[in-house]
Amino acid sequence: MTTNPLVARIETGAAPIETLATLALEQHRVIPADRRAFLHLAQRETATPEAADFFAFLAEGEAxxxxxxxxxxxxCGVDEARLRTYxxxxGCQAYPAYVAWLALNADPTDVVAALxxxxxxxxxxxxxxxxxxxxxxxxxxxxxxxxxxxxEPAPELELRATAAIRADKVNESSVTTYSTMLKAYEASFWNTLGATP
Known part of the structure; x- marks a missing residue:
């Protein structure tokens, strides 16, 4: 049983279909935003070839x-009209906003480790x-x-992440901060969804 309250409700079938629809609508914004952030990280001048390869692979996965x-x-009953007007x-979009912040400000290898x-x-x-x-x-x-x-397990992604981290020095303090923030923003995503009617 998961400790995530909303996922636990979905697991038992207690979450209404409208909550699932909202999940779909929010992910419709998250996925392309994260993909653009990963592409930016892949193109950063400070990215090692290994980190660039990791982020390009991650962006492909987001697509x-x-x-x-x-x-x-x-x-979930979501149509094009609802997608356009949603x-x-x-609280759900704080996560991709922080990923975008990392793409602009953090060392790419540190972002690999945090993600x-x-x-x-x-x-x-x-x-x-x-x-x-x-x-x-x-x-x-x-x-x-x-x-x-x-x-699904992603062994190829794990191999690329390991290669990126081995190829460059990681700032452990920064990674801890970024990881903590990502966890907090992901919790915000689920908690916000869970609080919707």
């Missing part, structure tokens, strides 16, 4: 996730949600694809 998000949104929630420290938790949430969508919400395989994508 693939974005394609899978469409089916999830449709299964007003995002500040990878949080991947396992996000992947666990996605695995739980994917299972719940099938069991309690009768979603199709395609509609679960967004969460399946992030729930």
């Amino acid at each position: 693939m996730a974005g394609e899978r998000l469409i089916a999830f949104a449709e299964a 007003e995002p929630l500040a 990878t420290s949080n991947f396992a938790e996000w992947g666990g949430y996605c695995a739980t949600i994917a299972g719940a969508l099938r069991e309690h919400y009768a979603f199709t395989e395609e509609a679960c694809g967004f969460f399946d994508f992030f729930a």
Whole structure:
């Protein structure tokens, strides 16, 4: 059982479909924002070739996730008109805003280390949600694809992250700060969603 209150509700089928729709709408903003931040990190002059390779690979993954998000949104009843008119929630968008801050201000290798420290938790949430969508919400395989994508092991990404960290000196203090902030903003994402009607 997850310690994330909203994910726990989704896991048991207690979360309303409208909450899932809001999750889709917020991710519709998060995914392209993170992708642009990762592309910027890959192009930073201070990025080592290994870090640039990691972020380019990560950006490619975000693009693939974005394609899978469409089916999830449709299964939640989200159409194009709602996508266009939706007003995002500040508590959900704080995470991508901080990722953008890191892309502009932090050392790219430090960002590699900070991001990878949080991947396992996000992947666990996605695995739980994917299972719940099938069991309690009768979603199709395609509609679960967004969460399946992030729930799957990513050995190639891990190898690229390891190569990037080994190729450059990491500022442990900065990494700890960035990781702590990312965790706090991710918690804000879920808590904000959980508080929506």
